[in-house]
Amino acid sequence: MQDAHPSRTALRVALRRAAHQLYDAQPLVLNDPIAVAILGTTYFEELRRTPTRPDRPFSVALRAFLVARSRYAEDTLARAIAQGVAQYVLLGAGLDTFAHRNPYPHLRVFEVDHPATQQWKRELLETGSLPTPANLTYVPVDFERESLPEQLYSAGFNPQVPTFFAWLGVVPYLTLEAFRSTIGFISARLAGSGVSLDYVQPRSALPFLEKLAHDSLAARVQLAGEPFRLFFTPPEIAAELSVFRNREDLGSDEINAHYFANRTDNLKLLGSAGRLLSAWL
Numbered sequence: 001m002q003d004a005h006p007s008r009t010a011l012r013v014a015l016r017r018a019a020h021q022l023y024d025a026q027p028l029v030l031n032d033p034i035a036v037a038i039l040g041t042t043y044f045e046e047l048r049r050t051p052t053r054p055d056r057p058f059s060v061a062l063r064a065f066l067v068a069r070s071r072y073a074e075d076t077l078a079r080a081i082a083q084g085v086a087q088y089v090l091l092g093a094g095l096d097t098f099a100h101r102n103p104y105p106h107l108r109v110f111e112v113d114h115p116a117t118q119q120w121k122r123e124l125l126e127t128g129s130l131p132t133p134a135n136l137t138y139v140p141v142d143f144e145r146e147s148l149p150e151q152l153y154s155a156g157f158n159p160q161v162p163t164f165f166a167w168l169g170v171v172p173y174l175t176l177e178a179f180r181s182t183i184g185f186i187s188a189r190l191a192g193s194g195v196s197l198d199y200v201q202p203r204s205a206l207p208f209l210e211k212l213a214h215d216s217l218a219a220r221v222q223l224a225g226e227p228f229r230l231f232f233t234p235p236e237i238a239a240e241l242s243v244f245r246n247r248e249d250l251g252s253d254e255i256n257a258h259y260f261a262n263r264t265d266n267l268k269l270l271g272s273a274g275r276l277l278s279a280w281l
């Protein structure tokens with residue numbers, strides 16, 4: 001990420017979640033009444049121009065992946081809460097709105113993000129008159145340069161409480177060192193803790209047409225100043241997460257069967273590049 005600027009990819013993801021609320025058929029995969037409100041009038045024009053054309057299948061598929069991953073994180077959080085989790089940490093929260101829709105009165109939420117992105121989010125919330133929920137704590141951290149544990153502890157994170165982490169849309173932008181250090185912190189939590197994340201397979205693992213879609217997306221995020229740097233195949237990420245007791249790693253067929261079956265529109269994933277994973281201690 002470029003230091004002084006809020007994440008541009010966070011805006012693009014939020015525009016697609018908002019487009020899902022406005023343009024996709026019911027039932028929505030991610031029902032998020034704050035998704036449009038957080039963008040407010042500031043991004044009204046960009047939202048109007050956000051691509052939703054059914055003749056651009058990879059664009060529709062990208063929107064499908066983005067709404068599915070947020071929904072998956074919230075579904076896995078629900079499972080974690082049933083097992084006693086009482087803290088939820090969103091790593092690289094971007095414009096995620098879960099904290100504003102949190103249905104669990106006893107769940108403490110920590111939003112960790114790059115300081116520039118977090119500041120921008122807080123300004124958008126203020127502009128939209130969206131108040132900060134009482135059980136939300138903001139934790140500004142640059143994963144590449146600062147210590148996640150130090151910043152979390154000084155923000156009041158309690159290591160004696162099982163915790164669930166969401167790490168959505170962040171892993172491909174990190175160095176392997178930053179990825180491993182964050183996984184090291186998560187894997188040292190109490191039993192019952194866990195994480196959900198998404199990751200991208202390396203170009204070399206993709207069939208020809210998907211290589212082209214990968215190149216187009218990689219070029220766009222590079223132009224946004226946030227190049228993709230880290231890819232895993234399923235066996236590679238399984239090896240990185242071997243200390244976790246249980247893992248679930250979903251490809252497009254499973255995600256489509258779970259979230260996009262019997263839709264009346266053409267919203268669904270294509271290809272095999274992006275995957276959703278959860279891991280439990």
Ligand SMILES: C[S@@+](CC[C@H](N)C(=O)[O-])C[C@H]1O[C@@H](n2cnc3c(N)ncnc32)[C@H](O)[C@@H]1O
Pocket residue numbers: 001006007009010013014091092093094095096112113114115117141142143144167168169170173
């Ligand atoms: C593609 S956005 C995803 C945002 C959000 N999780 C979502 O799904 O809408 C990537 C996020 O990673 C954060 N990020 C990227 N590099 C970071 C770093 N070095 N330190 C902290 N956050 C970082 C950005 O600020 C941004 O919020």
